[in-house]
Amino acid sequence: MAKNRYRTTWGATTLLTAELDVYKQLIEDLKWNFSFVITLSESDFPTKPIEVLSEFLSMFPNQNFVSGNIPNIFNRDFIQYVAYGDDELIRGLRFAFNYTAMPCESFYHTVLINSIYCDSHVRMNLRMVNWDRRRGCTCYNMDVSDLCGCSPLIYRITDKRKFAEAAGELLFFARKFDPTVDEKIIDWIDEKISGLNLSEVFIRQNSRTSIFSKLIKQFDIGFTIDTRNNVFIDRSRTFIEPKIVTVLIEWTSEMNEEVSLVMEDPTGNVITRISITQSDEMPMIDIPFPEITSECMIGIWNMYLLSNSINDTLASLNFLILSANQTETNDD
Structure with missing residues (x-):
């Protein structure tokens, strides 16, 4: 549980403030000896065991994996840089993105490819997303936002074929899930797919x-x-x-x-x-x-x-x- 609380409205600049504060808490207060930090939303769900993901990441300890927005997987050195870095680049970007809508979707990417960590950037999407542009797009006209956008559809038990077909791919998470809509698909993933080991994943993929x-x-x-x-x-x-x-x-x-x-x-x-x-x-x-x-x-x-x-x-x-x-x- 985060020590400092923020009002994290969708797309608000406080999302980035909250994340950077959590990184400091991991290092200063909890003193976790972590190798990577993975950012996930509440509607993401793992599709492979943590042991598979851990072994995969252990092969690339100096890399940072960036997808569209989440999940992103950053190593400890990069996390320390974005949280505590004090050079002109990181100070300027933290200031600029404090006035940018949906900052988490571009802040880390911008820092990564323009900093000393640019050579650690791995272009790789590790997540399945249930897109259907015809059904998932709408426009919002509210006090806090006025925009048009698209959101993934919620996975249901009828979508289990998609997960079975992707079981051998390097996809460790999926989105979007909602147990109040369909909890059976989450239970099915736990039972049927999460038993894969790393050798099976790599053999079937490449x-x-x-x-x-x-x-x-x-x-x-x-x-x-x-x-x-x-x-x-x-x-x-x-x-x-x-x-x-x-x-x-x-x-x-x-x-x-x-x-x-x-x-x-x-x-x-x-x-x-x-x-x-x-x-x-x-x-x-x-x-x-x-x-x-x-x-x-x-x-x-x-x-x-x-x-x-x-x-x-x-x-x-x-x-x-x-x-x-x-x-x-x-x-x-």
């Missing part, structure tokens, strides 16, 4: 490997290799703007033909194609990764081994590329 030839025993991609077991230590295949990725290939038998290693971006454009030579030893090939220069480079990439003589795919895999610097479109 860690698919398909081997089509008996000549290929293993085909994988990652960073750090466990040479004793010939596997990558981090099996998630999730990379934030990598400079180099390592490819591991193990053959079952010798083949007398040329093979190409091909890498495609999410739009299907071939970014890299190199010839590889079969060897008795397990080859590990370092592939320089291109600079992320456009939004179309964010998402699921494809890599495959191609037999040049018969133009046939021997094996393929997917991996996920995230951006550290691009901004997220505001959906709320």
Whole structure:
């Protein structure tokens, strides 16, 4: 419970004041040894266990995840900066947003991409939102506001198919829920979806490997290799703007033909194609990764081994590329 109370009318500047005050209370009064702070609304609900989210965030301790407005996930260093920072930038932004409607939807984004923390910015929406623009938009003419806007629809038990289909995606929260309208969908999520573990999430989302030839025993991609077991230590295949990725290939038998290693971006454009030579030893090939220069480079990439003589795919895999610097479109 917050020590200082504020009248947090929807869209009011006091929302930001209250949040910054709570951050100070976490550090000064409660003295919590937290790694991240997650901002949620009262109509958000988690769709995966806290252990899954914790393990995911532990892979990126120095990053800050920004979506349209909420949930945002900020690390401790950034929280300390927005709450206590005293340089010209943060002082000016705190002052300016004290006179800005709906400040929480743009204050943190503005600070993040214009401060020393700009390289920690990850463009990633971690939440499902139940949008239907035809039904959720209206105009308000009240004493405190005069505007037109859209609000997500409330999830109901009839929407459970949406959650089942998204169970393998990197979505940790959903909005909008209201137990006074439909409590059954909340109970169903608790029972049916929250049992997923992290490996299931990553495997279903971006860690698919398909081997089509008996000549290929293993085909994988990652960073750090466990040479004793010939596997990558981090099996998630999730990379934030990598400079180099390592490819591991193990053959079952010798083949007398040329093979190409091909890498495609999410739009299907071939970014890299190199010839590889079969060897008795397990080859590990370092592939320089291109600079992320456009939004179309964010998402699921494809890599495959191609037999040049018969133009046939021997094996393929997917991996996920995230951006550290691009901004997220505001959906709320």
